[in-house]
Amino acid sequence: MKVYTNDDVRGEALEGKRIAVIGYGSQGRAHAQNLRDSGHDVVAGVRKGGKGWTNARADKIDTAEPADAVEGADLIAFLTPDMAQEAIYKEVIEPKAKNGATLLFAHGFSIVYGRVAPRADMDVVLVAPKGPGDLVRREFVRGRGVPSLFAVHQDVSGKARDKAMAYAKGNGGATGGLLETTFTEETETDLFGEQAVLCGGAKELVIAGYQTLVDAGYQPQVAYFECLHELKLIVDLFYEGGISKMHDFISETAKYGAVVSGPRIITDETRARMREVLKDIQSGAFARDWILENQAGKPRYNALLNADRSHPIEETGKQLRERMAWLKQPTNA
Numbered sequence: 001m002k003v004y005t006n007d008d009v010r011g012e013a014l015e016g017k018r019i020a021v022i023g024y025g026s027q028g029r030a031h032a033q034n035l036r037d038s039g040h041d042v043v044a045g046v047r048k049g050g051k052g053w054t055n056a057r058a059d060k061i062d063t064a065e066p067a068d069a070v071e072g073a074d075l076i077a078f079l080t081p082d083m084a085q086e087a088i089y090k091e092v093i094e095p096k097a098k099n100g101a102t103l104l105f106a107h108g109f110s111i112v113y114g115r116v117a118p119r120a121d122m123d124v125v126l127v128a129p130k131g132p133g134d135l136v137r138r139e140f141v142r143g144r145g146v147p148s149l150f151a152v153h154q155d156v157s158g159k160a161r162d163k164a165m166a167y168a169k170g171n172g173g174a175t176g177g178l179l180e181t182t183f184t185e186e187t188e189t190d191l192f193g194e195q196a197v198l199c200g201g202a203k204e205l206v207i208a209g210y211q212t213l214v215d216a217g218y219q220p221q222v223a224y225f226e227c228l229h230e231l232k233l234i235v236d237l238f239y240e241g242g243i244s245k246m247h248d249f250i251s252e253t254a255k256y257g258a259v260v261s262g263p264r265i266i267t268d269e270t271r272a273r274m275r276e277v278l279k280d281i282q283s284g285a286f287a288r289d290w291i292l293e294n295q296a297g298k299p300r301y302n303a304l305l306n307a308d309r310s311h312p313i314e315e316t317g318k319q320l321r322e323r324m325a326w327l328k329q330p331t332n333a
Helices: 026-035 050-056 068-069 083-096 132-139 160-170 182-196 198-214 219-231 233-248 251-263 268-283 285-295 300-311 312-321
Strands: 018-022 042-046 062-064 075-078 102-105 123-128 148-154 178-180
Touching: 018 026, 018 068, 018 083, 026 042, 026 132, 026 160, 042 050, 042 068, 050 062, 062 068, 068 083, 068 182, 075 160, 083 182, 083 285, 102 160, 102 268, 123 160, 132 198, 148 160, 148 182, 182 198, 182 268, 198 219, 219 233, 219 312, 268 285, 285 300
Parallel strands: 018 042, 018 075, 042 062, 075 102, 102 123, 148 178
Antiparallel strands: 123 148
16 A cells, blocks of 8 residues: 655645635644644634633634634544534534535544535535644644644545645655545444454453453562552553564563464454454444434443442552552653
8 A cells, every 4th residue: 555645745735725624623724823833724623611712712823603714614624523523513614614615634534424414515524643743743843743644525525635635745744654445445344343342341451451460369569469550551552563572571571471372362262353343333233322422412332431440450550550659750742
């Protein structure tokens, strides 16, 4: 697959165009500042007096109520939470966006699962940085960039792809490197990674390991260090140099244990469960369940979340982290 860089981007695709950033959370705040600093005309569409309005004003970003921001925009960066997008699109974007405006997403959920049906006159694109907003901003300020995915769902103007790449360049993504994908691939792989590995899988593995040691009579504090605290050390090695770097930096004993015992944990049954998770994502079953859960007031979601938050590992960790002075140090941008 080709990795696109700044040299591959036609910057004139967004030259002189107004960009409205709807949603001023983690990604929205970073995108708005990066695009502004790249010379683009940016306005934040935020509720007057709200947190987003306050933050945008502090960042010296032009602000307007969402409907007013959308009305004059050539490109609308739709960066609100997934479950809020259907209502915002119907109430604000669909009636207010000018003819031929471009609609940009950072995650394809609303398009892939039919939550938003863009008007036929609109280009519809995706730019998804592969990192949280604070990292996207931090790397941009340093003159670097976070790699990004980009995709086109609807190309009315014939220039949708150029616009997506120009937006990504303005956000630092082309400095980090751009990979072309589809809305479906981005959405399904993102949801799978979150559920099976990054958030769901890792969390369950940590809790199961901790509980196994505690049930066997080991001290909770020692179990916490071995099964949660030290996970960061290994993840950092993965992040910096893949599986090979992890093997290069751990002991021979740890390496042997990893290669002989890892497959005893992740078995054919585990892989079958992963395929089930992926099938639920691909079929739309997960999306339907999540949408219905929201409509019902999220009772199951809240109960499961509370169960995680109340697990004994949380209290053990809280006590131990009080002794970790480095966690209290401010992070420099």
